[in-house]
Amino acid sequence: MFKKTLLAMTGASLLLGSMTANAADYKIDKEGQHAFIQFRIQHLGYSWLYGTFKDFDGSFTFDEKNPAADKVNVTINTSSVDTNHAERDKHLRSADFLNTSKNPQATFKSTEVKKEGDELKITGDLTLNGVTKPVTLEAKMLGEGKDPWGGYRAGFEAEGEIALKDFNITKDLGPASQTVQLMISVEGVRQ
Numbered sequence: 001m002f003k004k005t006l007l008a009m010t011g012a013s014l015l016l017g018s019m020t021a022n023a024a025d026y027k028i029d030k031e032g033q034h035a036f037i038q039f040r041i042q043h044l045g046y047s048w049l050y051g052t053f054k055d056f057d058g059s060f061t062f063d064e065k066n067p068a069a070d071k072v073n074v075t076i077n078t079s080s081v082d083t084n085h086a087e088r089d090k091h092l093r094s095a096d097f098l099n100t101s102k103n104p105q106a107t108f109k110s111t112e113v114k115k116e117g118d119e120l121k122i123t124g125d126l127t128l129n130g131v132t133k134p135v136t137l138e139a140k141m142l143g144e145g146k147d148p149w150g151g152y153r154a155g156f157e158a159e160g161e162i163a164l165k166d167f168n169i170t171k172d173l174g175p176a177s178q179t180v181q182l183m184i185s186v187e188g189v190r191q
Helices: 002-021 086-093
Strands: 024-028 035-043 047-053 056-062 071-077 105-116 119-128 131-146 152-163 179-190
Antiparallel strands (some): 056 071, 131 152
């Protein structure tokens, strides 16, 4: 009887251990510049204007077998916006858009992760321009494995869309310029 109980406990602990071994915390590789938060918006309906945020940091938890346990946390320094045009960037930092003097940071904190086929639906609270709204990103794992420096990495890309008016950005640039498309690529180093 004692042998069977010990065997069952050992088996259960091995099973639980293998389940938790799949969950891992990752720090976004900001130092190595292996992460990008980019956006695009139509300019008057004639072309796309592309931009990026150059200064951000964050982390994520990834468990391939239990996506409900996954988490994403990102903080963006909004004054780091860069569209490759100094005057436009200055305008984007103003009260017309990001109001960076009043709201120096934007944050995204996941509230739910679901797996649908090969994709992950990451829903979270985005705080931008002092307003917090739920946003859903469609993400896909690009790959994972050991790196040449003895670490372990996982990389993802994600896309989403936000409406400017949802975040109290009321500057009207015409009907084609009401939404911003987000394009995110991150590589995380397992901690």
